[in-house]
Amino acid sequence: MSKSIRQQFADTMLAVGQRDTDLVVIVGDISHGILQPFAAAFPDRYYNIGILEPTMMSLGAGMSSVGLYPVLHTIAPFLIERSFEQLKLDFCYHQLHGNVVSVGAAFDYSYLGCTHHCYDDFALLKTLQGSEICTPASAAEFDALFLQTYRNSHLTVSRLCGQNHGVEFRASDIIFGKAAKIADGSDVTLVAVGSQLRTAMRAQELLADKNLTADILYIHTVRPIDIEPIRASALKTRKVVVLEEHMRSGGFGDDVLRHIYEIPDLRFHSLAIPDVFVRNYGSYDDLCESVGLTPEAVVTAVLTK
């Protein structure tokens, strides 16, 4: 079984921390157990600071202001939504760098209800000047993206997607800010963000049964958007479906459409979470089904939209 992305987070912190004395990890009582190797190795650079996310965020910005590279980590809604003004002002308005790594993408915590969901993070973070948004959905991706970005001069937010999409990447295949080409086809362009690559891969099989082939582009960097491969594929297929675990409003699909809407005869469909609270319980797959993020929905979109 492949390593979980959360374990990779802990392993990457340890590996980077060993060679970079400027790396500081601050958590809000989440992942404290798996980060113990880091805590033991670097007790002065590890803080389980308390359950007070806005202050944790401001504190991280203050650390950044003296030249350190903080990593701030807890569950996504508390890190992004609750602490949004701190992200906005203390990091971005101050023009400070830093790393925010959230766990619990979208409705990964499917049994915990809406308080622990976060599917508006792209929309919020896109409004912050200079912010970068990554959505790694496998261990190798997180490691590669973190190594490439953690000393960037901007705020970098990594949404750890707990559901592995099942595609193995080599580290060299993952380049921050670049879409990854997964499959070549001619009938439709499937643009899959994070864990939804799995849905796209399954949809590809269903489309093959109908003698349709798909270009599949995988997005692990939501911001900055790598639009050129999407545009090139759209010019070829004239049919684009974007799959993402984000509310339709303000999601990656909005960004794609803004860039390619002038392509003649383009058909575009956004497969995203409707603009409602996902109040259902059940497994991750149950919630995907409840909001229409399924391979069958992709096929329907391709055939009818």
Add this chain to the structure above:
Amino acid sequence: MTMLQRDHVPNKDLRRQIVDMCVSGQNGHIPSAFSILDIIIVLYRDVLKFDAKDPLWDERDYFILSKGHGCLALYVNLHRHHFITDNDVRLFCKKGGILGEHPDRTKVPGVEASTGSLGHGLSFALGIHLGLRIQNKRNRIFVLVGDGECHEGTVWEAANIARNRKLGNLCVIVDWNQSAMQLMPFDDMPAKWAAFGWNVQVVDGHNEKEIQAAIANVAFVNDGIPHVIVAKTIKGFGIPMIEGHGKWHHRIPDANEHKQLMEALA
């Protein structure tokens, strides 16, 4: 602490400069600036280590004005100590200027944090303190917060962390001008900080000697108990007609009022 001194108004020159800047820029919070002016004067004149030619000097003390709307009091001190120029002052709140109604760290030399939204400065300062500790540095850190600002929960989140992490190079000064009194009073501000485990002193925030003595009492031990100086102040102190929490909070003097204020500060 002695009773608040009301018979002697210190630092009339900088009070006049604040009024003039407010009139020139047609913006500013005069009473909030007057409330904290004497504290900031003492800090820059007698306490803080800095180099105006090198505002990011490694060995400087840090000062964060968390109640950013009082920034006119900071600006006149930054001007007096040559961080900013006559021209910067002239362009307060004007096109092309670097000084706005809240301080911007990316524009103004000597400003450590861009404040304005209340409840950020102390938490930001904790990160500076912890960061400097990691780097084996021992710079002192001063943060000025308002008593109204202490309604913000993040102030107390930060107070908890500072004590828990023994951030003893930190000195918070509370501008206890009773802004909170009009909506949700703190009946005993010193007790609140004491309850969080801080060392607490109470001073007359318009008495320079008391402010100096209180700061001199602070041990500044890197792994020690954080300190708070609760400064009893009067919003608008120096000109009775603008004192208190009425219309002058954000009022720009008209020509006649400008004349009256300057006469009062003669």
